Every structure is written in structure tokens, then in C-alpha cells.
Amino acid sequence: MSTTTPSYEARSRSLKQSDPEVFALIQRETERQEYGLEMIPSENFVSEAVLEAMGSTLTNKYAEGQPGKRYYGGCHVVDEVENLASARVCELFGADFANVQPHSGVQANQAVFEAFLKPGDTFMGLRLDQGGHLSHGSPVNFSGMHYKVVGYGVKEADGLIDYDQVRSLAREHKPKLIIAGGSAYSRQIDWKPFREAADEVGAIFMADIAHYAGLVAGGSYVSPVQFADIVTTTTHKTLRGPRSGMVMGREAHRKAINKAVFPGLQGGPHMHTIAAKAVMAREALTPDFKTYAAQVVANARALAEGLTKRGLKIVSGGTDSHLMLVDLRPVGVSGKIGEEVLDKVGITVNKNTVPFDPQPPSVCSGIRLGTPALTTRGMGVAEMAHVAEFIYEALANAQSEAKLKTVADNVRELSKKFPLYRHRLTR
Numbered sequence: 001m002s003t004t005t006p007s008y009e010a011r012s013r014s015l016k017q018s019d020p021e022v023f024a025l026i027q028r029e030t031e032r033q034e035y036g037l038e039m040i041p042s043e044n045f046v047s048e049a050v051l052e053a054m055g056s057t058l059t060n061k062y063a064e065g066q067p068g069k070r071y072y073g074g075c076h077v078v079d080e081v082e083n084l085a086s087a088r089v090c091e092l093f094g095a096d097f098a099n100v101q102p103h104s105g106v107q108a109n110q111a112v113f114e115a116f117l118k119p120g121d122t123f124m125g126l127r128l129d130q131g132g133h134l135s136h137g138s139p140v141n142f143s144g145m146h147y148k149v150v151g152y153g154v155k156e157a158d159g160l161i162d163y164d165q166v167r168s169l170a171r172e173h174k175p176k177l178i179i180a181g182g183s184a185y186s187r188q189i190d191w192k193p194f195r196e197a198a199d200e201v202g203a204i205f206m207a208d209i210a211h212y213a214g215l216v217a218g219g220s221y222v223s224p225v226q227f228a229d230i231v232t233t234t235t236h237k238t239l240r241g242p243r244s245g246m247v248m249g250r251e252a253h254r255k256a257i258n259k260a261v262f263p264g265l266q267g268g269p270h271m272h273t274i275a276a277k278a279v280m281a282r283e284a285l286t287p288d289f290k291t292y293a294a295q296v297v298a299n300a301r302a303l304a305e306g307l308t309k310r311g312l313k314i315v316s317g318g319t320d321s322h323l324m325l326v327d328l329r330p331v332g333v334s335g336k337i338g339e340e341v342l343d344k345v346g347i348t349v350n351k352n353t354v355p356f357d358p359q360p361p362s363v364c365s366g367i368r369l370g371t372p373a374l375t376t377r378g379m380g381v382a383e384m385a386h387v388a389e390f391i392y393e394a395l396a397n398a399q400s401e402a403k404l405k406t407v408a409d410n411v412r413e414l415s416k417k418f419p420l421y422r423h424r425l426t427r
């Protein structure tokens, strides 16, 4: 009998056997991660347990709807998966409810707009060029295209959020939503003034903790949960889970958020990723994760000190979190060149505008650095001193191939001492 369906034997072959081309690309990327220093603050390295959940048979299941109220049969197992993930996330953050279905951080944020605003309504967010996020009002994002944006910023003198400006803009524009959070703001956000501004004008207060979530979970960054109506986050940054998003909040908002996520924005939730979020939350509930979060911050501070000592300028003078913005003007290198030079030596960063940057975003005056991934590998304060030196040496010798080669060798040696996925490279 002839059939076009691959045999069981064919379907059960490993990736290496069935698609050597894709397998080789994955191995190359794993090798890049293994032998370089990953310093993009929004990246991290997940555990084998998280990877296993993501690569599981749960990817096969459609489960539109909510646990117990699905539009598909056969959901009794994935219902338990989703309930487990939500319950663990609520325990971790102390939230009344958690919707773990959003596919990403932007979709989590979009759900909040869908739930509480109508197109054309006014909201406030930290400007992207001052440390905010694309979905907090950038003109090229849905948030800036479909809603009226009132952006607040940081103070030029100290790089800290201008809370007086937040209050006065809220009074003037009476937004329906006020967003706190960002992707390049390194200091502790004071959540209370946002709550007060929102109360004064009857706005919803949303905290986007995508960057800080792991630190909040680990007790190393003040939680917004008691202040905000809604908290959104990604799950793959400091929280060290799968690439995804979620929304948490007060009971009163559960229905509106659930409806906005499905059917408002998404169809079938990714059940394999939701299982991985459950694994992530279990890991983050352990005492080890508290230690991890504290070490991430200690490492960031040590790195900032090491760079400052060598003459680089850290925006706001330091960090209270996992990230920092480094102004490269003192070494006469743009963010673009800085990113390229560091790439050459195996240090992965991203160029970033600094507040009040004279350069356009494609060039930038700074780079953004973070310690979550290096800390996951087991690196500590002593290693951060070396990393600061590597970064400085590379930037200060951007034109010298010989010097860059020496730094690249040192980067590889350091990374070899902290194995990551080495077992995967010998498969």
C-alpha cells in the first residue's frame, strides 16, 4: 500500500537525522551562545526543563478559550497545565489572577489597551528614546498609531524619571491609562507616584515589568503588584522562562483581560509554551532563584563600577537592576560601532540611544548592557571585573585587529570556564 504519510520510523527520527541542515544551524547558534558573553539585558538562558516543555507534544493541541471553557475537545490535560501555570505565577507575584496566554510582551500590552481603551483614547508612557518600550507609544507601533500618546521622560540632570512631569502631564491630558516600565531604564521605579497620578485622573495604572520580572520575583526589585491595576511582563528576560508574555492583575480586571486576549487578540494559546511558563514559575519560586536575582543586581553594579573606573559614563551614574546604559562618547565610539566591535570579540550587546541623544537611533551614542545571562552561567562579581576590562579594551582599541584578537581569546577562555549547553554540542 502506498501512502504519502511519513512512517512512524520517519516521524520519530531525531532532528539531526531528519534535517541535518536545520540541526547544524541550531548547533552553530548553541556554540555562539556557549563561547561568547551574552550581555543583551533582555536575554537569558533557560534550563533543560524549560526547553523540554517547549519541545513537547503540547504544541499539537488547540485550546482556544479558558480552562474549563474551551472551543475544542480533548483539553482536559492542557486545562490542568494552564491552571498550574496561572496558579504558580499568582503565587510568585502575589497577583489575584494571571493570564498566561499572550504570545509575547507586546501582545500582553495590547490586551490591556483592548480591555480598557478605545482607538483615539489618550495614554501615557515613558518615551522610547528615554528608556521606554516600543509598545508604550512609539509612532511605528500599534500603541502610537491607534491611540493618543503623551510621553513622559527622564531628567537630563540625573537620568531619573521625572515624576513631577508624570503628575503634571496626567493632570493636563487626563489619560485613560498610565504605563510605567521600560526597556532601558536601570533604576528602581517608584510605583507610588504613578498610582497617585492615575487615581487623581481616574486612569488605569499598568506596570510593564518585562525587564524586571525576575528581580521582582526574586525580591531584588520592588514589586508594583500592590500599586498597579495591571502588571504585564515577558517571561524570557530576567524571569528566565520561554519566549512569551503574560498579564496579571486585580480580580476586578480578570474578565476584561481574558476577553481581550481571547477572542480579542489571539486564537489558540501555545500550550507547550504555557507548560514551559509553569516550569519557569516553579524554578522562580525556589530559594536558589532569590540568590540568582540578588547576584544579577550585584553583578550589574560591579560591572557599572568597573566601566566607570575606566572612564565610561553610565547613564544615571549606576544601576539598581540587571541593566545599564553606557554612554560611549568618552571613548569616542558610537553605539553602532561599539556594538560591532564588541560582536567581533564575542561580546553581544545592543546599541541604544542615551537620553537626549544627539545621534539618530540607527547610530546612537550608547550601548545597553545586562547581567542576567552571564549570572545564569554562574559568573559573579570577580568575573564582572574581567568583563569590564574586556569591554573597555575592545572599545578603546576598536581599530587594532591584534588587540581585538587578544580580547576575543580572553572572552572565549572566560566563557569556557562557565559551561552552558556544552552537552548539546556533542550530540
Ligand code: DSN
Binding pocket: 042, 105, 133, 183
Ligand atoms: N526588545 C526588548 C528588549 O530588548 O528590551 C523589549 O521588548
